[in-house]
Amino acid sequence: MCARDSSGRSEARDTSNEHREKDMSLWLDMLGVEIRFVETKSFGKIRIAESGVGNPETILFMHGLNGHLEAYAKNLISLGKQFHVVAFDFVGHGLSDKPVLEYTPLVFAEQLGELMDALGLESAHLSGESLGGWVSAFFAVKYPNRVKRLMLNTAGGIPVVSEKGKADLANLIALNQRNVQATPTRDSVRARLEWLMHENNRSLVNDELISLRLRIYLMPETQQVAPVINKIINRHDEFLVPFEQMKTAPLFLWTADNPIHDLEAARAAAKRVPGSQVYVMNGDSAHWPQYEVPEEFDRVASEFFSTGKVSGCVPL
Numbered sequence: 001m002c003a004r005d006s007s008g009r010s011e012a013r014d015t016s017n018e019h020r021e022k023d024m025s026l027w028l029d030m031l032g033v034e035i036r037f038v039e040t041k042s043f044g045k046i047r048i049a050e051s052g053v054g055n056p057e058t059i060l061f062m063h064g065l066n067g068h069l070e071a072y073a074k075n076l077i078s079l080g081k082q083f084h085v086v087a088f089d090f091v092g093h094g095l096s097d098k099p100v101l102e103y104t105p106l107v108f109a110e111q112l113g114e115l116m117d118a119l120g121l122e123s124a125h126l127s128g129e130s131l132g133g134w135v136s137a138f139f140a141v142k143y144p145n146r147v148k149r150l151m152l153n154t155a156g157g158i159p160v161v162s163e164k165g166k167a168d169l170a171n172l173i174a175l176n177q178r179n180v181q182a183t184p185t186r187d188s189v190r191a192r193l194e195w196l197m198h199e200n201n202r203s204l205v206n207d208e209l210i211s212l213r214l215r216i217y218l219m220p221e222t223q224q225v226a227p228v229i230n231k232i233i234n235r236h237d238e239f240l241v242p243f244e245q246m247k248t249a250p251l252f253l254w255t256a257d258n259p260i261h262d263l264e265a266a267r268a269a270a271k272r273v274p275g276s277q278v279y280v281m282n283g284d285s286a287h288w289p290q291y292e293v294p295e296e297f298d299r300v301a302s303e304f305f306s307t308g309k310v311s312g313c314v315p316l
Contacts, residue, residue, distance in 0.1 A: 029073040040114040044097030048088040051080025058124040061087040062132025068094030074294035098221040103229045105239050109139040125305045127151040137241040140248045150250040154258045157241040158269045168259035180226045184217040198286040249275030251304050257286045279310050
């Protein structure tokens with residue numbers, strides 16, 4: 001296993017996110033990405049964003065609870081130069097179909113398999129943040145032959161080990177309820193998005209990102225399924241990942257300021273899978289490192305999915 005250092009952060013600080021223009025648009029970030037819908041066997045139409053078609057290695061990117069594929073808007077073009085990259089909306093999320101189901105991480109794992117079938121992918125690299133990492137981990141346990149390399153990015157499904165983590169979880173439940181038990185507003189959506197970000201990155205929660213998520217949340221179909229989907233977080237401990245059964249050694253890509261599952265939780269989970277690695281982001285980031293510090297995230301992802309290793313790590 002590996003980590004940056006005993007404190008969870010290296011001395012060299014990546015400040016690239018501080019120099020990024022604050023008024024950049026998601027449309028510009030994704031310029032050149034193909035957006036389309038893919039029909040699956042059991043889950044209807046799934047919206048995907050795709051780049052790097054024709055590259056031999058595929059990475060599938062998965063967003064978090066109540067999220068959508070734009071969580072990877074800043075990564076698709078960069079990584080598409082080397083890989084075939086696909087980000088998608090989970091069923092019930094974004095612009096994918098929204099049937100009324102008993103949503104669980106296991107259901108989303110089956111959706112992932114059906115999407116891979118529809119895309120003609122026998123196997124692929126997986127990278128998921130939050131719920132996406134949780135789903136990726138379950139998929140890797142159940143379908144190890146379909147997973148090449150696995151990156152768990154601030155993933156769920158890991159035991160919460162600290163009092164701060166338990167408080168963070170309660171806060172997330174309260175923020176979600178503001179957008180489910182009442183009509184979502186710009187303020188409630190802003191609060192939910194700011195929860196994802198390091199305090200130095202709140203400028204990334206701009207009007208465009210708020211408008212996009214609010215538009216999705218106000219869709220009648222979203223309003224219908226959101227209460228069911230949000231039960232997942234209340235049932236978190238019913239669906240803890242059985243890491244001892246995992247045959248694919250993952251990279252735990254983490255941050256020193258990740259809410260709910262802190263660095264110690266990630267390290268404890270990593271110790272349960274021989275050969276795991278832990279990488280701690282240098283740049284300021286909390287729960288959305290791929291969006292907050294995309295240059296560093298893309299560099300680590302490129303190295304890991306190319307070689308299976310991440311440089312600069314030291315043994316725990």
